[in-house]
Amino acid sequence: MKQQLWTAHSGADGVPDNSMLFVRYALRTQADALEVDVRRHPVTGELLLGHDTIGENPVTLREVLEEAAAHPSMRVNCDLKEPHLEREVLRLAQQTGMQPRLILSGTVQPEHMADADFRARQVYWNIENCFPDFYEQCAADPDAAPRGVQEMCARCRAVGVGVINLCELVVDERVLVIAAREHIRLSVWTVNRPARMAWLRAHGVYNITTRRIAQALSLPHTGAQTAAEASCSSCALFDQSFVWHPAHSASDVPFAFSCPASVQELHISFTYAPGDETNAACVRQVEDAITRYYDRYPRELEPMTVQQYLPVKNLITLSLEKDGVYLGNGHRWDTAQDHVISTDYASFGFSSPQDMQGQWRGMLHLHEIISPTCTGTLRVEGRQL
Numbered sequence: 001m002k003q004q005l006w007t008a009h010s011g012a013d014g015v016p017d018n019s020m021l022f023v024r025y026a027l028r029t030q031a032d033a034l035e036v037d038v039r040r041h042p043v044t045g046e047l048l049l050g051h052d053t054i055g056e057n058p059v060t061l062r063e064v065l066e067e068a069a070a071h072p073s074m075r076v077n078c079d080l081k082e083p084h085l086e087r088e089v090l091r092l093a094q095q096t097g098m099q100p101r102l103i104l105s106g107t108v109q110p111e112h113m114a115d116a117d118f119r120a121r122q123v124y125w126n127i128e129n130c131f132p133d134f135y136e137q138c139a140a141d142p143d144a145a146p147r148g149v150q151e152m153c154a155r156c157r158a159v160g161v162g163v164i165n166l167c168e169l170v171v172d173e174r175v176l177v178i179a180a181r182e183h184i185r186l187s188v189w190t191v192n193r194p195a196r197m198a199w200l201r202a203h204g205v206y207n208i209t210t211r212r213i214a215q216a217l218s219l220p221h222t223g224a225q226t227a228a229e230a231s232c233s234s235c236a237l238f239d240q241s242f243v244w245h246p247a248h249s250a251s252d253v254p255f256a257f258s259c260p261a262s263v264q265e266l267h268i269s270f271t272y273a274p275g276d277e278t279n280a281a282c283v284r285q286v287e288d289a290i291t292r293y294y295d296r297y298p299r300e301l302e303p304m305t306v307q308q309y310l311p312v313k314n315l316i317t318l319s320l321e322k323d324g325v326y327l328g329n330g331h332r333w334d335t336a337q338d339h340v341i342s343t344d345y346a347s348f349g350f351s352s353p354q355d356m357q358g359q360w361r362g363m364l365h366l367h368e369i370i371s372p373t374c375t376g377t378l379r380v381e382g383r384q385l
Contacts, residue, residue: 004206005032007077008213009190010051014340014347018049023064026074031213033075033103036064038089039082047088051081052313052333061089065096077124077209080106105165105187124165124187124207127152135274138170139243139373145170146178153182163187163206167273168196169375176203190336192269193379194219211338212267235263237360238380242272244369246281253364255378259322261357263382265342270318270364272376275335276311282370285312314374315367322353322360329365356382 008026011017015025018037026034037051038061047061048054061078068076076098078089086108093102105124127134130152137144152164163185166175171188179186185206191197192212198219200208210216237257259266286306293304318337319329328350330337339347346352364378 004201004204005075005208006213006216007031007033007035007075007187007207007209009209009211009336009338010035010037010049010079011334011338012211012213014338014345016348017051017334018059020059020063020067023059023067026213027068027071029213030217031074033077033207034068035077035079035105035209036061037081038078038085038106040085040088047085047092062092062096065093065098068101069097075101075103075122077103077105080104080108083107083109122163123161124163125152125156125161126165130155135167135170136371136373139273139375145172146174149175149178150182153179153184156184157182165189168200169271169273169377171200171205173203176205180204190271191216192267192271192336192338193381211269211336215267235260235382236379237263237266237382238378240378242364242376242378244366244374244376245372246369248366249369251366253366254361255364256359256361257380259356259358259360259382262384263356265340265345265383266356266360267381267383268318268320268339268341269337269379269381270316270330270339270376271336272314272316272374273335274314274371274374275333276313277370278311279370279372281372282310282312285370286310312368312370314369314371316369316374316376317365317367318362318378319365320350320360320362323358325353327351327353 008029008031011022012026015022023034036049039048039050039054041048041054048058049061050058065076068074086104089104090099093099103122103124105126108123108125108129127148131148134148149164156162156164165187168188168191187207187209188200188205189209191200191208191210194215197208197210197216237259238255283306286309290304313333315333317329317331320327330339330349339350341350341352343352343355
């Protein structure tokens, strides 16, 4: 088994998320795996691609697996966005000949781990499946990450799972030491900064999932790479971390940077976590909304329950302008976004500027922060092509 893997996150390099365009793009790269988000159609039960919802004309998982089957070096990571999809995905992989190259992540349920069918497949076990408040605890307590990973390693050993799936924001040297000591591998998502990719690779992380797969695969193959070496073809124009609370909802966070004449392309990486919540505040918020919806009308006319609308999602979006000209808004639910802007190409939601040099401004729009603590990162890199 290969010692280190690169996975192309759905929508890598600005291609539409969960589309056949993305699948075919990833298959043309030298990535080891591609990731797709899997849901079940609420009526037909068919397995389809979709992160938060299923859009119009969705891609079927069967289409993806059949396409990947013709590329014997490519694995497919099915990020399960709903519980109880595991067996259906495994059956479909067997029918398409993809079972040896199938990876399961997302809402893979702990109760399935003792089953030999699942131990026989590779699972990237998301830590929040066992510890739902893990990322909230990490935001509040710097020692929560190594403590949680230590406990998760014990869970993995008990059922024969070899890989923990972690957000890159919580992975530091303490976490890496614990995983190595416990002989458990790490899969880290979603890593978009070249210096961070190089650091994780140099520290032996088993799988790195990125939206910048082309840039990741072009990193120099040196054993001990410095941050400067990893980002030699780019320059940081803006780099900041944030911490938000519910009181920040319905507000904007401005940012600005200057783009020099040498830059031909901008790479904007924006992440925040967690993506959703089911805490008491969420329940109250949904209850209030349902009450306002009914007003004086009988509830039995259109019965609704709080559980239908949980979890409640945090929603933060990013907009851009250059020299006072509005270029668009990445208005989407993704908690890890990678936008590419140049004079002849722009990621979905944005327009290309006339030229790159000049004063750029943007806004992070905090539509709703329901989590007690929500952390975010924003980095803008200028690249010479």
